[in-house]
Amino acid sequence: MQDSLFDDPNExxxxxxxxxxxxxSAAAAKVRSAPADAAQQALARTLPPQxxxxxxxxxFPGWAGLVWDGEYEQSVLSKHGLEAYAxxxxxxxxxxxxxxxxxxxxxxxxxxxxxxPEDFRFVVKAPGLVADALVRGxxxxxxxxNPAFLDPALAAQDFVQPALDGLGAKLGxxxxxxxxxxxxxxxxxxxxxxxxxxxxxxxxxxxPAAPEGVIAVExxxxxxxxxxxxxxxxxxxxxxxxxxxxxxxxxxxxxxxxRALWPGPLVCRWNLNRLHGAxxxxxxKQLYEPFDKLVDPxxxxxxxxxxxxxATTGAGHAAYVTINNKAEGSAPLSVLALAEVLGLGxxxxxxx
Numbered sequence: 001m002q003d004s005l006f007d008d009p010n011e012x013x014x015x016x017x018x019x020x021x022x023x024x025s026a027a028a029a030k031v032r033s034a035p036a037d038a039a040q041q042a043l044a045r046t047l048p049p050q051x052x053x054x055x056x057x058x059x060f061p062g063w064a065g066l067v068w069d070g071e072y073e074q075s076v077l078s079k080h081g082l083e084a085y086a087x088x089x090x091x092x093x094x095x096x097x098x099x100x101x102x103x104x105x106x107x108x109x110x111x112x113x114x115x116x117p118e119d120f121r122f123v124v125k126a127p128g129l130v131a132d133a134l135v136r137g138x139x140x141x142x143x144x145x146n147p148a149f150l151d152p153a154l155a156a157q158d159f160v161q162p163a164l165d166g167l168g169a170k171l172g173x174x175x176x177x178x179x180x181x182x183x184x185x186x187x188x189x190x191x192x193x194x195x196x197x198x199x200x201x202x203x204x205x206x207x208p209a210a211p212e213g214v215i216a217v218e219x220x221x222x223x224x225x226x227x228x229x230x231x232x233x234x235x236x237x238x239x240x241x242x243x244x245x246x247x248x249x250x251x252x253x254x255x256x257x258x259r260a261l262w263p264g265p266l267v268c269r270w271n272l273n274r275l276h277g278a279x280x281x282x283x284x285k286q287l288y289e290p291f292d293k294l295v296d297p298x299x300x301x302x303x304x305x306x307x308x309x310x311a312t313t314g315a316g317h318a319a320y321v322t323i324n325n326k327a328e329g330s331a332p333l334s335v336l337a338l339a340e341v342l343g344l345g346x347x348x349x350x351x352x
Contacts, residue, residue, distance in 0.1 A: 062330075100128050245278075
C-alpha cells in the first residue's frame with residue numbers, strides 16, 4: 001500500500017437511546033464521553049501512530065451515543081465538549097475552524113491544549129483576515145479586495161505565533177485555506193504565487209516547540225494545481241492540504257501536487273460530499289442533520305484517501321485528516337469507516 005500514493009460500508013449498530021438533553025450549569029460542569037467501545041479501542045491500536053484522524057469542530061448534539069454519553073446543548077458542547085471528544089479512541093485531532101472568523105489568542109489556544117492528552121494534535125485554520133482575498137459582507141459575498149490578504153506580518157503575529165505559543169507540541173497543522181478567488185485575480189497567478197511565497201517564508205519556524213507541526217495551504221481554485229504552486233510550497237517548507245470539496249477536482253486529480261512534494265506529511269480536510277456540488281453546503285447541512293448516521297457513504301473517496309494515508313505513514317510521516325459532517329452525514333462515523341478500511345489493510349494476509 002505504501003507505493004499506492006503514486007498510482008493513479010457497513011454502519012455500526014444504532015446507539016442506545018440517549019438520555020434526556022442536559023442544559024445549564026450541571027451540564028456545563030462536565031460533558032461526558034460515550035462509554036468506551038472495545039472494538040473501536042482495538043481498531044485504534046491497529047492504526048499507525050503517525051496518523052491522527054478527527055472531525056471539523058466538536059459541538060454537535062447529534063453525536064450523542066457516538067462521542068457523548070447523551071444529549072447536550074450545542075452551546076454547552078462548544079465550551080465544554082473538547083475534553084470528552086478527545087477521550088474517543090479514534091479522535092486524535094480536531095480542526096479548529098472558528099479561528100477563520102476571528103483570530104484566537106495564545107491563551108485561548110492554551111485553554112484548548114489543557115483539555116486534551118499529550119498525543120493529541122490540533123489542525124487550525126488561519127484567520128480569513130489573511131486567507132481571504134476579499135472583504136466580505138454579512139451575507140458572505142465579497143465586497144472589495146482585502147488589503148491584508150497573505151500579509152506576512154499579520155499571518156505571523158495574528159495566527160502562527162499565538163498558535164505556537166498556546167498549543168506548543170500539540171500543534172499539528174496550521175492551514176491557510178484560501179477562499180475562492182475572483183476571476184481577475186486568477187489571471188495574475190505568477191504574482192499571486194510570489195505573494196504566497198513571501199508570506200510562507202516569513203512565518204516563524206514551528207520547531208522545536210512543535211516537532212510534528214506543519215504549515216499547509218488549501219485552495220478552492222483548481223488553477224493552483226500546477227508545478228509552480230508545488231515549487232512555492234516546497235521552497236517554503238510547507239505542504240499542500242488535500243481539500244476534498246466539490247470546488248476542487250476529485251482526490252486522485254489532486255495527488256500530483258503531493259507527488260511533487262514527496263516525501264512529506266499529509267494534511268487533508270474532507271469538507272463536503274461531491275453529490276451536493278460546489279455550493280451545496282447548506283443543502284447538505286439540512287439533509288444530514290443531526291449528523292448521527294451515514295447518509296451518503298463515499299467508499300471511493302474513502303478508499304483512495306486510505307491508500308494515501310498508508311503510503312504517508314508507511315514512509316514515517318505524519319498524517320492529519322479531519323472530516324466534516326457534510327462529507328457523508330456524520331463525521332465520527334466517517335472517521336470510523338475510514339479507520340476500518342485502514343485497519344483491514346494492515347491485517348496479515350491470512351486474516352483477510
